[in-house]
Amino acid sequence: MTEGSQPVPQARLRALHAAPPRANGRFVLYWMTATRRARWNFALERAVGLARELQKPLVVLEALRVDYPFASARLHRFVLDGMRANERAFAGKDVFYYPYVEPAVGAGKGLLKALAQDACAVVTDDYPCFFLPAMLARARTDVRVHFEAVDSNGLLPMRTAERAFARAHDFRRFLQRVLAPHLAQPPRQNALARVHLPRLPGLPGDTSRRWPRADARLLGGTPATLAALPIDHAVAPVDLEGGAEAGARVLRRFVGERLEKYGESRNDPDSEATSGLSPYLHFGHVSAHQVLESVAAHEGRSRAEIGGSATGRRAGWWNMRAPAEAFLDQLVTWRELGFNACVQVPGYDRYESLPAWARSTLAKHADDERPEAYGRARFERAETHDELWNAAQNQLRRQGVIHNYLRMLWGKKILHWSKTPRAALATMIELNDKYALDGRDPNSYSGILWTLGKYDRPWGPERPIFGRVRYMTSANTRRKLRVDDYIRRWSSQA
Numbered sequence: 001m002t003e004g005s006q007p008v009p010q011a012r013l014r015a016l017h018a019a020p021p022r023a024n025g026r027f028v029l030y031w032m033t034a035t036r037r038a039r040w041n042f043a044l045e046r047a048v049g050l051a052r053e054l055q056k057p058l059v060v061l062e063a064l065r066v067d068y069p070f071a072s073a074r075l076h077r078f079v080l081d082g083m084r085a086n087e088r089a090f091a092g093k094d095v096f097y098y099p100y101v102e103p104a105v106g107a108g109k110g111l112l113k114a115l116a117q118d119a120c121a122v123v124t125d126d127y128p129c130f131f132l133p134a135m136l137a138r139a140r141t142d143v144r145v146h147f148e149a150v151d152s153n154g155l156l157p158m159r160t161a162e163r164a165f166a167r168a169h170d171f172r173r174f175l176q177r178v179l180a181p182h183l184a185q186p187p188r189q190n191a192l193a194r195v196h197l198p199r200l201p202g203l204p205g206d207t208s209r210r211w212p213r214a215d216a217r218l219l220g221g222t223p224a225t226l227a228a229l230p231i232d233h234a235v236a237p238v239d240l241e242g243g244a245e246a247g248a249r250v251l252r253r254f255v256g257e258r259l260e261k262y263g264e265s266r267n268d269p270d271s272e273a274t275s276g277l278s279p280y281l282h283f284g285h286v287s288a289h290q291v292l293e294s295v296a297a298h299e300g301r302s303r304a305e306i307g308g309s310a311t312g313r314r315a316g317w318w319n320m321r322a323p324a325e326a327f328l329d330q331l332v333t334w335r336e337l338g339f340n341a342c343v344q345v346p347g348y349d350r351y352e353s354l355p356a357w358a359r360s361t362l363a364k365h366a367d368d369e370r371p372e373a374y375g376r377a378r379f380e381r382a383e384t385h386d387e388l389w390n391a392a393q394n395q396l397r398r399q400g401v402i403h404n405y406l407r408m409l410w411g412k413k414i415l416h417w418s419k420t421p422r423a424a425l426a427t428m429i430e431l432n433d434k435y436a437l438d439g440r441d442p443n444s445y446s447g448i449l450w451t452l453g454k455y456d457r458p459w460g461p462e463r464p465i466f467g468r469v470r471y472m473t474s475a476n477t478r479r480k481l482r483v484d485d486y487i488r489r490w491s492s493q494a
Helices: 042-054 073-090 111-117 132-139 168-183 205-210 223-227 244-265 278-282 288-299 322-344 356-364 376-380 387-399 404-417 421-435 442-450 474-480 484-490
Strands: 013-017 027-032 058-064 096-101 119-125 146-150
Touching: 027 042, 027 111, 042 058, 042 119, 042 146, 058 073, 058 111, 073 096, 073 223, 073 244, 111 119, 111 205, 119 132, 168 322, 244 278, 244 288, 244 322, 278 442, 288 322, 322 442, 376 387, 376 421, 387 404, 387 421, 387 474, 387 484, 404 421, 404 442, 404 474, 421 442
Parallel strands: 027 058, 027 119, 058 096, 119 146
Antiparallel strands: 013 146
């Protein structure tokens, strides 16, 4: 793909404060909050464009607070890995990268406001869920210059659709009808290539003294460094390294070694066929456009060769082989369906967002006797009677992920063993948001709600507890898949 100079598509821009850029400001500020990467980043590209127009320096602020919901050593370490990778990526470029790690609750308050007072304009990331929309709404009172949010989340600008979709088939058909022009407008791989901007020697003394730049020790995320921060240390870091460099390695390994068996083996826990990309997509370390580019190159396809009739079928539209088509349906249809819900559905993560038929059938069976009824603490500790479910929960607690297929079973059994469907939803969200590296994400909320009937249809026969919501059992899973090695690997709680 050539490094063009076309502007960022208007469909990806959202004005938060419509004042024109201030010509007498000292710099353009990119407040990096969700798209935490130096490449394939529409928001960075937009900030670079403004800085070039105004002939001003560019400042990139990437901050990490300590009081976000479920703040833990696990999540902090993964983000810090990414900040360290970004520091390397920006080194030697015409950009002033400013990583800030909050040492105590509230210590970072005022930093954005102080920088915005000196800025010509502020650009940030547009991310539709968790605490970020509320954070942007509050920031509008602090940023009194030109302020805009940029959507770098998926292949389709997330506000293109004007309604929420109840079924994946309908959303897939919509994608197939409208996606091709957006594929022709990808972000630049390197927005700073062949760009020359004025250099900023440093921030004003008061700013850098009050909010010191994170040094190499802090960005290293060592146990001692993390121990000094007021975050949850019971949720420990995992071996998986975060950051754009690590994400690119995972992508290369998947395309080069695993993609061929993805279609047939991705549901098998003992077969390494899944992509492993979801944590990197969640934290913005890897771009969906970057993933598509890699898969298309492997398949010998250009973006211009992608596209066909809008039938809504899972296979055929991408003009690639079956394994690639199966993977892209997950990357695009199912992932971006979650973004669609977050944009279009108030309370996208609440019980009330379930379709009426699902709420009706679950209400009808809400008083059915449960074969087991576990509280959240026993679920969390993997203390059920089911060794396969316990293994999945232990993988979540210890590795920060659950195998894709077993995550569906994990949710279905929480419904089966909870006192009420609402209690089941609350347990799933709590455990996933707390432990999963890819939690707190549009895709994870849509996946959790799928276990209660969202994006699905009524199934028969009608069963106790589930009613007409799709039913899954550990026994059937064990008949379909090889799970013995998986259970042995994750049976221990240690």
